[in-house]
Amino acid sequence: MKCPRCLNTDKEYFYKGSKGWYCRRCISFGRAMLEEESEPVSLSSVTEGSEEYTLQYPLTESQERIAEQCAELIDTTDVLLYCVCGAGKTELVVPSIAKMLRKGKKVCFAIARRQVVLELGERLKTYFPKAKVTAVCGGHTKETDGEIIVSTTHQLYRYYQAFDLLILDEPDAFPYRGSDVLHGIAKTACRGRTVYLTATPDEELSRRLQDKSIACLRLNRRPHGRPLPVPRIVTGPVFYLAVELVKWLKKHEMHPRMVFVPKIQTAEILGKILGIFTPCYVCTSASADRDEVIRRFRKKKHGIMVCTTVLERGVTIPGADICVMFADSEIFDEAALIQMAGRAGRSFDHPEGDVLFLCSEKSSLTEVCVKKLQEANRCAV
């Protein structure tokens, strides 16, 4: 037995109700009956001319090359766009989206986090002015049809066998990452090809790369052409790290500074202590008004923000320098470290950026992170 929606085959999850067998692994999305033939969901057809697009900035030469290769490869295979943080990965798939629309095919951009769905929906509307772009996420589910659908991975359960091209943005991000149900639902929503966009491929993608079931295109350069900031690692006892942190904050006081910490409680305490001397924002998963805090911090040119990994992805603060306090904490995995470091040096005005990892103990993960960033810089030349 196999669940037609989440592809579960574990017998433990199958139950027999009055109307027959159903799957309990994906029950939060409604009952998926096993014996009923599932029909592909029917969506409106794509209108002519919807594929016309204009980008805000022209693609750089290397972006253009990869974007073209991707549009070609999707005819025959799934593709991994393995791009460093800040490489402009959304823009890389625009020609692929246009190609599919031209053929009358359905395209979906799926993202783990809701906030990014809304932002990206707006961005794609400006790129594809003639296409109907529909953002679908919690609170936005009245309209679920469109020529380009931008959806949270949670909402993909609405689209059984609906898409010819599914673009999965940051499949290594929570909650998609590690969720077998969401992985299954994404697979059943797509009847064609999948393109994965990430700076930090997870084990599943690494496995697919090894068995060559997916093509990989790498982009190691940001549009401004400067190397990625490589973290400097400082190790020592807590009081020593505190002194280093204060020195670092002072040295970079002309820029916005983000200090990542592993725990909410640490963020709150550190925010309070620093707040005695200088205005300081705190942003964690416990902050009710996260968007507002980010908006206020963005406005300040030289502010300090103490945050947890809740801001490790998706947030761009132009000109920000980054410090990760207790970077050796087991809360941070390699992807989180690379993503946090990737917040620095993203803008054309401040392409260098500074990244500092403060560690209580020597840690192999921080060293791996440094090596990977150095390697990306070497390969980019």
Ligand SMILES: [Zn+2]
């Ligand atoms: Zn299921």
